[in-house]
Amino acid sequence: TQLLEQSPQFLSIQEGENLTVYCNSSSVFSSLQWYRQEPGEGPVLLVTVVTGGEVKKLKRLTFQFGDARKDSSLHITAAQPGDTGLYLCAGAPGNQFYFGTGTSLTVIP
Amino acid sequence: DAGITQSPRHKVTETGTPVTLRCHQTENHRYMYWYRQDPGHGLRLIHYSYGVKDTDKGEVSDGYSVSRSKTEDFLLTLESATSSQTSVYFCAISEGGVGGTQYFGPGTRLTVL
Numbered sequence: 001t002q003l004l005e006q007s008p009q010f011l012s013i014q015e016g017e018n019l020t021v022y023c024n025s026s027s028v029f030s031s032l033q034w035y036r037q038e039p040g041e042g043p044v045l046l047v048t049v050v051t052g053g054e055v056k057k058l059k060r061l062t063f064q065f066g067d068a069r070k071d072s073s074l075h076i077t078a079a080q081p082g083d084t085g086l087y088l089c090a091g092a093p094g095n096q097f098y099f100g101t102g103t104s105l106t107v108i109p
Numbered sequence: 110d111a112g113i114t115q116s117p118r119h120k121v122t123e124t125g126t127p128v129t130l131r132c133h134q135t136e137n138h139r140y141m142y143w144y145r146q147d148p149g150h151g152l153r154l155i156h157y158s159y160g161v162k163d164t165d166k167g168e169v170s171d172g173y174s175v176s177r178s179k180t181e182d183f184l185l186t187l188e189s190a191t192s193s194q195t196s197v198y199f200c201a202i203s204e205g206g207v208g209g210t211q212y213f214g215p216g217t218r219l220t221v222l
Contacts, residue, residue, distance in 0.1 A: 042213025099152040
């Protein structure tokens, strides 16, 4: 069992659809980060959420940190093929950094 | 882009042979990390370093050792490679400590036959 569980593991949708990716844990995090990884490359940071209940928007991407700081969600509005990639949540509940299990998103034109 | 390089980028080796992967940074960041990435597991931390000669174990450290003799270089060694260590290995750096933003290298694909 991993510290950060993401769902769904795979998601294939049509261009223009909306989607939500979830990141859950039983541990409390002072902050959570979301990364996107494209094939053959390392992950790149999208956003960091710090305050319980916080909502951050990055163009068509909306990130929310749970009130109890144990979970987070990523909502994409009107998905585009350029959104295709592996989405990873990550955080450090103590002195080590953990990544979630990942959600592989494919947006079909 | 953060100045992080990894070498080699691809390697095929046989079970029982030693393997060393190198991570080099030009950013002078204090923290460096080695991860492995396998399907269904995201990225898992192997070892990390918080300064020259200062290292600590991560979640999946068995079978791996690391060394950091200079700020810019972090080496990952598989003393005797096994097929279960076939994976993609990523190096990362961060400036703000363990919880800070991590910047990743391009990865090394290792296959152990």
